Amino acid sequence: MNASPHDVQVLIVDDNPLVRQLMCRGMESHCTIISAADGADALLKAIDNPPDLIISDYRMPGLDGRQLYEKLRSRENTRNIPFVFVASRGDIEEKLRPAVGGGVEDFLPKPFFINDLVRQAKKIVDRIHLEKLQKRASRPGVIQGRLEEMSVTELMQSLEMGQKSCRLSLRHGQDRAELYFTAGQCKHAQLGDAQGDSIVYQAIAWSDGEFEIDFAANSALETTTHTTTGLLMEAMRLMDEANQSQVES
Secondary structure, eight states: OOOOOOSEEEEEEESOOHHHHHHHHTTTSSSSSEEEHHHHHHHHHHHSSOOOOEEESOOOOOEEEEEEEHHHHSTTTTTOOOOEEEHHHHHHHIIIIHOOOOEEEEEEEOOOOOHHHHHHHHHHHHHHHHHHHHOOOOOOEEEEEEEETHHHHHHHHHHHHHTTTTEEEEEEEEEEEEEEEEEEEEEEEEEEESSHHHHHHHHHOSSOOOOOEEETTTOOOOOOOSHHHHHHHHHHHHHHHHHHHHOOO
C-alpha cells in the first residue's frame, strides 16, 4: 500500500516566531507540520497527538528543550518519539551530547541555514515514511511505491539510516535494477548482465518509475566498491559533471 510522506507528522518547537515560521516553511512540503511556541505548548500537543518527530530549540524560556525531551521520555506513549535539537555548539558539546541518551537523532548547531535543517530532518522523515510503508504493506516484508513519491536517493539514505538488509528493486521504463543491502550498505547492484557501482549511479538518476523493497531477499555477491553514502556522493558528483558539460557545450 502506498503512503504519502505527509503521513509523517513533525512537531516544530521554537520560541522565536520568525525562526519557527522559517522552519515550518522549509519542512511543509515534506511532511505534516505542527508548531509550538514553547516547551509547555509542545508538551501538551505531543501528549494529545504524538508526532512522529520533534524538532526543538534547546534553550527556551520556561520549559526548555531538554525538559521537554525528559518529560516525553517519561510517558509510555511518547517515549519513543525521535528528537532533533537546535542548539549552540557549546550546549551540544557540553550538555546535550554527553548527557542525552537514546532517541536524539541529530543536533543542528546555531547559527544554521534552513536548507541544512531540511536536509538533515528529511532523512529522518524519509526513514519514518519507509517504516510506515512497511507496517502497511499488503505482503509481509515487502514495500512497494513510486519513485515520484520517494526518490532512489531518499530510499538509499533511509535504508542506510535504518541499517536495513533487503533487496531494492527499481523499474524505470523497460529497465529494472536490483540493489542489495546488508545492514544499510549497498553491497551488490545489477541491471541485466551489468553489475557494480555504475548500476547504482544510473539508477539514482531515475526520477520516475516504481520501487519494491523485499526484506527477505538477499545476495552473497559484493560488486560495489563504496559505502552507501559514498555511492550517493559519487553519483551526485558525476551528475554535476554531466550537467556542467552540457552547459559548456
